[in-house]
Amino acid sequence: xKTEPDDQLWSxxxxxxRRRVLDLLVSGGEATASELAEQVPFTRQAVSxxxxxxxxxxxxxxxxxxxxxxxxxxxxxxxxxxxAMADLASRWDRRLDSIKRLAEAAHTKASERSRR
Amino acid sequence: xxxxxxxxxxxxxxxxxxxxxxxxxxxxITRWFAxxxxxxxxxxxxxxxxxxxxxxxxxTAIVVETVDEPSRFAFRWNRPQDKYPEPANSVLVEFxxxxxxxxxxxxxxxxxxxxxxxxxxxEKHSYVEDHNGGWLQCFDRLAVLFPG
Numbered sequence: 001x002k003t004e005p006d007d008q009l010w011s012x013x014x015x016x017x018r019r020r021v022l023d024l025l026v027s028g029g030e031a032t033a034s035e036l037a038e039q040v041p042f043t044r045q046a047v048s049x050x051x052x053x054x055x056x057x058x059x060x061x062x063x064x065x066x067x068x069x070x071x072x073x074x075x076x077x078x079x080x081x082x083x084a085m086a087d088l089a090s091r092w093d094r095r096l097d098s099i100k101r102l103a104e105a106a107h108t109k110a111s112e113r114s115r116r
Numbered sequence: 117x118x119x120x121x122x123x124x125x126x127x128x129x130x131x132x133x134x135x136x137x138x139x140x141x142x143x144x145i146t147r148w149f150a151x152x153x154x155x156x157x158x159x160x161x162x163x164x165x166x167x168x169x170x171x172x173x174x175x176t177a178i179v180v181e182t183v184d185e186p187s188r189f190a191f192r193w194n195r196p197q198d199k200y201p202e203p204a205n206s207v208l209v210e211f212x213x214x215x216x217x218x219x220x221x222x223x224x225x226x227x228x229x230x231x232x233x234x235x236x237x238x239e240k241h242s243y244v245e246d247h248n249g250g251w252l253q254c255f256d257r258l259a260v261l262f263p264g
Contacts, residue, residue: 089122092225096126098148099223103138107130107219 009081012057017042018050022073025060030072125224132215135223136186139211150175158183165193177201187213 013019017040024036033051037044051071054060058077063070128135138144142153152166152173159180166175179201182190190210192201207227214222 088227089124092122092124092227095148096124096223096225099135099138100126100128102144102147103128103130103135103221106138107134110134 008057009059009077012053012059013081015050015053017046018053021047021050022054022059022078025071025073026078030063030070032068032070036071122227123224125222127216128221128223129219130221131219132186132213132221135213135221136189139213139223140183140185140189156180163191179206181208182210186215189213 013022020040021036024039025031033048034044036051037047040047051060051062055062055071059074059081060071061074063072138148140155140157142155145153145155150165150167151169152164152175155161155163155178157180159182161180161183163178163180164175165178166173168174176193177200178191178193180189180191182188188211190208192203192206192208210226210228212224212226214224216222
C-alpha cells in the first residue's frame with residue numbers, strides 16, 4: 001500500500017485557513033466558493049485561491065451545476081493523506097517503544113547490581 | 117482538525133533520570149532513533165542526526181532548543197541542509213518527562229511543524245531532489261497529523 005504523500009499534498013494541507021476550507025467541504029459535502037466564503041473569516045477571493053491549491057493537490061474537484069461551480073472533497077486522496085500522517089505517528093510510537101525497552105532494561109540492570 | 121502536530125506518549129517502568137539519559141545521550145539515541153548522532157546538550161547547542169548506512173547516509177543538522185533536566189528536552193530538525201534550523205524552517209520535537217513515582221515515568225513527545233509553507237519553492241524543490249526518492253525523510257520533516 002502506497003502511503004507516500006507528495007510535496008503538493010503536504011503544502012495544500014499545511015496551511016490552516018486551507019484546512020478550514022477543506023473541513024467545511026468534508027462536513028458539508030459540496031459547496032460553491034461563495035457558500036464557503038460565508039462560513040470563514042476571509043474573503044471569497046482567498047477562498048477561491050485555497051480551492052485552486054486544494055484542487056491542484058487532488059483533494060477537491062469542481063463540478064458544474066447550471067451556472068454554479070460546486071466543489072467536492074476527493075475522498076480517496078484525503079484518505080491517502082490521512083494514512084501518510086498516521087504513518088508519521090506510528091513512527092513515533094515505535095521510537096517510544098524502543099525508549100521504553102531501553103530505559104526499563106537499564107533500570108532492571110542497575111537494580112540488580114545494587115542488590116548484590 | 118486542530119493544531120498540526122503529532123503527539124504520542126508512553127508510560128515507562130523506570131525512574132525519570134534513566135529515561136532522561138535514554139533520550140538525551142548520543143550513544144543511547146543511536147539505539148532508538150538515528151544511526152549517527154552528534155549532540156551538544158545545551159540550549160542553542162548544535163548537532164547532527166544521520167540515517168542509513170555509512171557512505172549512503174542522509175542526515176539533518178539539529179539545534180537544541182530546551183534542556184530542562186529531567187523534565188523537558190526539545191530540538192529542531194529537518195530543514196534545508198544549508199540553513200540553520202529556525203522556527204520558520206524546521207520541525208520542533210519536544211519531549212516531556214513526568215515522574216509518576218520513584219520507578220515510573222510518563223513520557224510524551226510532540227512534533228510540530230508548519231514549515232513547508234514558509235519555504236521558498238526553489239528550496240522545497242532542491243530538498244526533494246537532495247532526497248531523491250527519500251520520502252521517509254520528507255515525512256519526518258513534515259511531521260504532521262490530524263489529531264484523533
